[in-house]
Each structure stands twice: as C-alpha cells, then as structure tokens.
Amino acid sequence: MKRNHQAWQRLVAAARRAPEEGGDEAAPYGFATRVAALALSAEHPAHAALAPRLWLRAAGLACLLAVAAVAANYSVIASAFEEDQPMAATMDDPVAEVVSLGT
Amino acid sequence: MPDEQPFDLVGCLDRVRRRDQAAARDLVEHLHPLVVRIVRGHLPRRVAEEDLVQDIFLKMFTRLDQYQGAVPFPHWVSRIAVTTCIDQLRAQKRRPEFRWADLSAEEAQVLDAVTADEKEVRPDDAYEARELVHKLLGQLKPDDRLVIRMLDLEQKTIAEISSLTGWGQSLIKVRAFRARRKLQKLFQELTQKERE
Numbered sequence: 001m002k003r004n005h006q007a008w009q010r011l012v013a014a015a016r017r018a019p020e021e022g023g024d025e026a027a028p029y030g031f032a033t034r035v036a037a038l039a040l041s042a043e044h045p046a047h048a049a050l051a052p053r054l055w056l057r058a059a060g061l062a063c064l065l066a067v068a069a070v071a072a073n074y075s076v077i078a079s080a081f082e083e084d085q086p087m088a089a090t091m092d093d094p095v096a097e098v099v100s101l102g103t
Numbered sequence: 104m105p106d107e108q109p110f111d112l113v114g115c116l117d118r119v120r121r122r123d124q125a126a127a128r129d130l131v132e133h134l135h136p137l138v139v140r141i142v143r144g145h146l147p148r149r150v151a152e153e154d155l156v157q158d159i160f161l162k163m164f165t166r167l168d169q170y171q172g173a174v175p176f177p178h179w180v181s182r183i184a185v186t187t188c189i190d191q192l193r194a195q196k197r198r199p200e201f202r203w204a205d206l207s208a209e210e211a212q213v214l215d216a217v218t219a220d221e222k223e224v225r226p227d228d229a230y231e232a233r234e235l236v237h238k239l240l241g242q243l244k245p246d247d248r249l250v251i252r253m254l255d256l257e258q259k260t261i262a263e264i265s266s267l268t269g270w271g272q273s274l275i276k277v278r279a280f281r282a283r284r285k286l287q288k289l290f291q292e293l294t295q296k297e298r299e
Binding site for chain 1: 122124125127128129130131132135136139140153156157160161164165213214216217218224226228229230232233235236239255256258283286287290291294
C-alpha cells in the first residue's frame with residue numbers, strides 16, 4: 001500500500017510539471033456584455049423579494065378592514081336581514097306576489 | 104511605459120449594485136481568468152466551459168446583495184465557482200469504467216515508471232502523467248476527486264480547501280483518506296493487470 005501511495009505521489013509530481021491547458025483566460029468576445037445584460041435584465045432580487053411581502057400585507061389589511069366594517073355596521077346589517085325575511089317569503093310565492101299587486 | 108491602472112473593485116461593485124451595465128461587464132472581464140481557471144480544473148465531462156462560467160457569473164450577480172465584505176471579493180467568487188463545479192460533478196451519475204486498455208502506450212510507460220522505484224518520469228511525459236491522473240481521479244466520487252485534486256495537484260492546504268468549499272477540515276481529511284485508499288487500490292489493480 002505504501003508503495004502505491006509513493007507511486008501516486010510521483011505521478012502527481014510529474015503531472016504538476018505539465019503546462020496549463022486551455023490557453024487564453026480572457027473572456028471571449030461579447031461574453032462579458034452578454035452576461036452583464038442577462039444578469040441586469042433579470043428582476044432585481046431585492047425588489048423580487050419585496051413584492052410578495054407587500055402583496056401579503058395588503059391582503060391582510062384588506063381582510064382587517066372588511067371585518068372592522070362588518071363589526072361597525074353589524075346592527076344595520078342584522079336588521080336589514082330581518083326586514084328582508086317576510087318579503088323573501090312573498091317573493092318566493094308567485095301567487096302571493098300577484099295578489100299583493102292587486103290589493 | 105505607463106503603469107496599468109489597478110482595477111477599482113470596490114467602485115465597480117458599487118456601480119453594479121446601482122445596476123450599471125458597463126460596470127457589470129468590467130467585473131466579468133476582470134474576474135473571468137480566475138473563474139475559468141477553476142472551471143478548467145474541475146470541469147465535468149460533457150459540460151461546455153463557457154456555459155458553466157456563465158452560470159457562475161449569473162449566480163454571482165444574483166447573490167451580490169449577500170456579499171458583506173467579510174472575505175475578499177475574488178475569494179467569495181471562487182467559492183461560488185467551486186460549489187457550482189461540485190454541483191455539476193454530482194449531477195453526473197455514472198463514471199466511466201477505467202480499463203487497462205484505455206491507457207495509451209505513453210500513459211502505460213508513465214505508469215510503469217512511477218510504480219517501478221528505480222525509474223524516473225521523463226519531463227517530456229508530464230502531459231501523459233496529467234492525463235493519467237485525470238483518468239484515475241475520474242474513478243473517485245466527485246467530492247473526493249475535488250479534495251485530492253486541490254490537495255495533490257493544486258497543492259492547497261486543508262484550510263484553503265475548507266474556505267473554498269465550505270466543508271469542515273475533518274470532513275476534508277476523511278475524504279482525502281478515502282480517496283487515497285481508493286487510488287492505492289486502483290494502482291494495485293493496474294499493476295496486477297500489467298503483470299498479467
């Protein structure tokens with residue numbers, strides 16, 4: 001095993017002497033422009049994260065306002081329902097409706 | 104001859120944050136050599152170099168708001184590059200089977216030289232030695248391969264690897280130990296096949 005370890009160490013030492021492959025490290029023509037345009041055309045992450053939070057808060061506020069409005073006008077709403085009930089009964093009966101029109 | 108102006112990284116980052124496209128382009132051009140060196144060192148098979156470099160830069164721009172300046176910016180970008188390469192390597196499910204027949208005559212000669220104590224690898228065989236190293240590393244798990252490549256080929260310290268990958272030092276040591284054991288086994292198999 002030790003001999004194999006030494007063989008590996010000799011092999012990598014020889015491999016390190018090989019010249020760097022791949023050649024030119026500068027960005028290819030047009031690459032930087034394309035990447036910059038792609039990156040900045042995407043939605044700004046800070047704004048992207050902000051929008052859903054704002055929508056959620058707006059929906060929550062709307063719900064609260066709706067509940068507060070119902071609570072504030074509960075007596076009016078309840079009485080309106082009570083007044084509507086006999087009328088609703090007559091409205092469902094076409095004969096009663098005709099009779100009430102005649103009287 | 105006038106001295107070349109040093110790149111104003113802080114000013115450039117400031118302009119990029121204000122969505123200045125020219126600054127973003129300058130930043131890509133400035134960091135391209137660093138990123139491409141990392142990609143070439145760890146490039147997974149069948150992955151186009153340019154696509155991977157582009158992915159790394161797009162990640163860099165997306166996460167720019169997370170950069171707090173705790174480490175130098177090129178180091179922060181290197182980490183993104185290394186982790187992106189690891190993700191690509193992990194995505195490859197199958198590694199090619201390594202066979203004695205896959206070795207060229209020169210690679211077999213190099214293998215013979217490194218396994219026989221008395222022989223030295225000729226300087227002309229450095230390229231073949233590197234090819235052989237790549238083939239042997241291809242047999243390792245992606246994470247183990249990355250650790251061995253950084254330790255033995257790039258001669259980085261455990262602390263540097265930890266900083267680049269985000270892995271703990273103990274985990275790196277475990278991976279290096281596991282990878283070396285696997286490499287020793289591979290060497291044993293190859294030398295046995297050579298004798299046969």
